[in-house]
Amino acid sequence: MFVDRVKIRVKAGDGGNGAVAFLREKYRPFGGPAGGDGGKGGDVVLVATGRKHTLYDFKFQAHFKAQRGEHGKGKNQKGKDGEDLIIEVPVGTVVIDADTGEVLCDLVKDGQRCVVAKGGRGGRGNAHFATPTNQTPRYAEKGEKGEERWLILELKLIADVGLVGLPNAGKSTLISVLTRAKPKIADYPFTTLSPVLGVMELDEERHVVIADIPGLIEGASQGKGLGLDFLRHIERTKLLLHLVDISDGRTEDPIKAFQTVLKEMENYSPELLKKPQIVVGTKLDALSDRSYIESLKKVFESMGYPFVAISAVTGENLNDLKYLIGRKLEELKDAELGKIQVVS
Structure with missing residues (x-):
């Protein structure tokens, strides 16, 4: 427990x-x-x-x-x-x-x-x-x-990368394929009832700790759903993967879903919005119109967020995502070293 x-x-x-x-x-x-x-x-x-x-x-x-x-x-x-x-x-x-x-x-x-x-x-x-x-x-x-x-x-969990998104955005499935974590996975909201940690290998020398944060819903920062209990765990992460469902069977527009979670993060602590984020479109295998990906990519990149569409089931574009995570963490590490050198 x-x-x-x-x-x-x-x-x-x-x-x-x-x-x-x-x-x-x-x-x-x-x-x-x-x-x-x-x-x-x-x-x-x-x-x-x-x-x-x-x-x-x-x-x-x-x-x-x-x-x-x-x-x-x-x-x-x-x-x-x-x-x-x-x-x-x-x-x-x-x-x-x-x-x-x-x-x-x-x-x-x-x-x-x-x-x-x-x-x-x-x-x-x-x-x-x-x-x-x-x-x-x-x-x-x-x-x-x-x-x-x-x-x-x-x-407050200490992890390099935190997964955020609405319930059923695919966070549990993604962490299970990126790491050896074994969260409970099922087709209903709030699959994850507690944060799950896993370790992803980028290469022989680099390992990344990933935390699957339970799904947030509108009103989470006011105590609705499970979000308020676990928003604190986002605070210690260096990088956020913001998952949005882009499948044909999605129940929420990906851009609206993204903004809903963003609003709850801001209500909890405006500092969370300063964390770098990568937007990840999930369930690519269940998307019939692939041109939709380009339109989403333009919208999110215009907002300043890198975007990648993946399928955790088929593995499509997972290597691209891992490369993007590694590159972003290296940039953050270099920036932190630069600050230390300036101070000293």
Whole structure:
């Protein structure tokens, strides 16, 4: 089960209390105060890992508590610090304070860490409070409370290419032939109920991660259909393949379908429209009038979008599409390197 948004409560460990103690040894009758400090409470730390791909585990456990620090002991013995609580989350997890809405961290790399709740400081023992006028203090500090807060964990998939389009545009079929992904495919809307990741080989050295984003419908940005739940996954992709059905049996005009999805993306975040897109006409094998392709190509290219018509069933023009994806990703990579060089 794919889960990409959960709410959890984290509680760091409390600090241990300082001790009130006095040295009692046979040959040191005036040993004085000897209460040790309390140990520090453990932190709660989130760590990104490539071993996890969903937040499903958090459906069964929503409360997490780190170990408290031990209390101080006599003979100036410090209490043991509490162990940090390490919680593994998928790469691509955004951590949000549920009360304030503040983004605490964005874990986009394997091994990246984020302390979301700090353990309390241990209290000082009575040995710290001895003075010339008060040589036998009978008090010590209590340990500080560890931080606690409610968090929202939101997973945004990290992929090179994202497939978008209306339901039944052919996204599931396309990702199944471009990669080894095996999404559920059937002739009804919302075939894809959760994002699907696959890896496409461009050549021996280059591999492309593709994400099949569930179909968007008009009103998705306002919560209709499944789109609102998965629009966030488009944000991390470098390139979008915008699929439109061009078959004889299409239920929507390809240009209108394209504009519908574009509008929902803009309503969710205008930044999404800045992402480069390739428009892909699907189900070419079911199109009888091939002259229609040229008219579509002119319209989309006049809007600034490359267009290619393909058939995932027969494989027609799939190599052209793969070449176009590879070339576009290389252009984006070169542009990014250029920016880095200018800054440095």
